[in-house]
Amino acid sequence: MNPLVAVVLIGVVMVVSVYLVAVIDTAVETRVSGGRGYARAWLAPISRAARLALQRRTVTERPDAEAWVLGPALLGGLAAVALTSIPFAPGVDVADIPAGIVLFGAALLQVMVAVVLHGWGANSVFPLLGAFRMAAVGLSMGIPFSLVLITTAIPAESLSVGAIIASQEGVWNVLRQPIGLPVYLITALGFSFWGPLQLPDGADLAGGTSAEISGTALLVWRIARASILVSLAAMGAAAFLGGYLGPWLPGWLWMIVKTMGLAALMIWSGHRIARARMESVVLLGWTVLLPVALVDVFVSGALTL
Amino acid sequence: MNLISDILFWVFSVAAVVTGLLVFITDSMVRAAYWLMASFVAVGGILMILDAQFLGLILILMMAGEMTIMAIFMVMFMMNPAGLNPMTMVHQHRTSIVAGAGAFVALAAVGLLAEFPDRPVPPGVDPTVDLGVELLGESMLIFESAGVALLAVMIGAVALVSKRGRYGIAEEGSEEPSLEMSEE
Amino acid sequence: MSLEALLVVSAALFGVGVYGALSQQSFVMIMMGLELMLNGAILAVVAFWWGSTGGNPEGQLLAVVVLAVMAIEAAIGFALVANVYRVRKADISEKLRRLRH
Known part of the structure; x- marks a missing residue:
């Protein structure tokens, strides 16, 4: 694919999907709190963004300025890199390389680095605690995340995301590997620190890694976080729900529907499920998700044989 | 295509060595850990240019977790956890410089002077x-x-x-x- | 890009690693030096696989072994750092004088 086209494609996908995530978030919030008037869900994200763009930026005493700026930028960049490995429609992909799913996993595990840098840079207590939390969540979720993701490559006999989608022509991976998608979604919440796993910058830490930022810095941070959520939802749709495969509708529309469906599920969880505690998250990762993910690997390996 | 991969190779090579040096020059321990990770990412990039796509990506994937642990260990176990103060903690400095330079010269000489068989990866191999x-x-x-x-x-x-x-x-x-x- | 250039780059990485491992006082910084040496080693191994073995997969296998060595070094290193701090309250190598003659 032409590099310029690729940059434009990824840019458009990120802008549109981040806006949709914000709209869904507002709509779910309205629904859950019993309010009415979904029309404002379309405009509320824009006015929120405008308010943040006009807000004054705060600074701390002697921050590690470069790391502080690099954090959000790296987070957004990683979301873009992760999106390149996913075909959006038959033949429409930026880099459907032979080891595409490893590229996605590598990009997502670097999210830890971006968040730790962001928390470290502020030179303040709550952001640093948020950074430590991200390391703990990321390390306990990382292995089950990689395992369930790599398991989808077993029936495809290829690490390329395009081949993984093509292998789901008859039956989707969500039916073939029923354990995979739930584990993937829980760990995805951890890596996008969204919903019940919004621990690194959760409200219980007064904003955690984003406690000391405001204005455009906060806007960029939220956009980057939403784009990580989108890339995780897109990979979930591609690896477990057959990506662009589906009857009647054109492929790209199926991809959007599935991606936004998974994103909506994760966003919904944030408004309905209480935030988990750190201890229970680490315990869940190591003692439940990891063995379950191993069972997933063994069972689908045996079935493929 | 060949030109692009050549340019990328030199960019990654310079980045790998420079960030490797910065690990021991920088004053912040979190930065030191992540400079080291940048060095690993650059080497991962070189591996990807050399067609060892899986190895390069696995290297980058592994190092994300390991370097985060390293950064946290630095903050936990250093006596000066504030992190942005001067932090040169070295001993036998001159000897180390000589040893490092000596190792580089000796190994580079082996690389440049020895005869290695010229058998590149044949095309069509995955x-x-x-x-x-x-x-x-x-x-x-x-x-x-x-x-x-x-x-x-x-x-x-x-x-x-x-x-x-x-x-x-x-x-x-x-x-x-x-x-x-x-x-x- | 040639085998020679790759080997020079890996030699440079190894040299920087040697300097770091010998000069640093903090245990974690010493580990960083070791990791950097292994980084150079991995580059050299894959370079030889690429340029000199005709695509023999055993070259890649050796790189996987180096990756495993790296993980082992990190795990044991972190465990020793934590233990030595707990037992001797030491965080730099100068504090472990009992190991001297």
């Missing part, structure tokens, strides 16, 4: 498939040995750091180690 077949085929014993070694290390590491002794928490009633410097 290195990832090759590696998979090799790992679970002829060389399975080596791969499994690495796995068993890792398991042994995991058990050893847990035994080393575990606070829990045979009759409960080992340090029950004792004090946590203080942050003050002990007398020499």
Whole structure:
């Protein structure tokens, strides 16, 4: 694919999907709190963004300025890199390389680095605690995340995301590997620190890694976080729900529907499920998700044989 | 295409060495850990240019977790955890510089002067498939040995750091180690 | 891009690693030096696989072994750092004088 086209494609996908995530978030919030008037869900994200763009930026005493700026930028960049490995429609992909799913996993595990840098840079207590939390969540979720993701490559006999989608022509991976998608979604919440796993910058830490930022810095941070959520939802749709495969509708529309469906599920969880505690998250990762993910690997390996 | 991969190779090479040096020059321990990770990412990029796509990506994937742990260990175990103050902690500095330069010169001389067979990877080979077949085929014993070694290390590491002794928490009633410097 | 250039780059990485491992006082910084040496080693191994073995997969296998060595070094290193701090309150190598003759 032409590099310029690729940059434009990824840019458009990120802008549109981040806006949709914000709209869904507002709509779910309205629904859950019993309010009415979904029309404002379309405009509320824009006015929120405008308010943040006009807000004054705060600074701390002697921050590690470069790391502080690099954090959000790296987070957004990683979301873009992760999106390149996913075909959006038959033949429409930026880099459907032979080891595409490893590229996605590598990009997502670097999210830890971006968040730790962001928390470290502020030179303040709550952001640093948020950074430590991200390391703990990321390390306990990382292995089950990689395992369930790599398991989808077993029936495809290829690490390329395009081949993984093509292998789901008859039956989707969500039916073939029923354990995979739930584990993937829980760990995805951890890596996008969204919903019940919004621990690194959760409200219980007064904003955690984003406690000391405001204005455009906060806007960029939220956009980057939403784009990580989108890339995780897109990979979930591609690896477990057959990506662009589906009857009647054109492929790209199926991809959007599935991606936004998974994103909506994760966003919904944030408004309905209480935030988990750190201890229970680490315990869940190591003692439940990891063995379950191993069972997933063994069972689908045996079935493929 | 060849030109692009050549340019990328030199960019990644310079980046790998410069960030490797910055690890020991920078004054912030978190930065030191992540400069090292940048060096690994650059080497991962070179591996990807060399068609070893899987190895390059696995290197980048592994290092994300390892360097985060390293950054946290730096913050935990350094006496000056504020992190942005000067932090040059070196000994036998001149000897080390000579040793490092000597190692570089000797190894580079081997690389430049020795004759190595010129047998590039033939086109049409899928290195990832090759590696998979090799790992679970002829060389399975080596791969499994690495796995068993890792398991042994995991058990050893847990035994080393575990606070829990045979009759409960080992340090029950004792004090946590203080942050003050002990007398020499 | 040639085998020679790759080997020079890996030699440079190894040299920087040697300097770091010998000069640093902090245990974690010493480990960083070791990791950097292994980084150079991995680059050299894959370079030889690429330029000199005709695509023999055993070259890649050796790189996987180096990756395992790296993980082992990190795990044991971190465990020792934590343990030595707990037992001797030491965070730099100068504090472990009992190991001297």
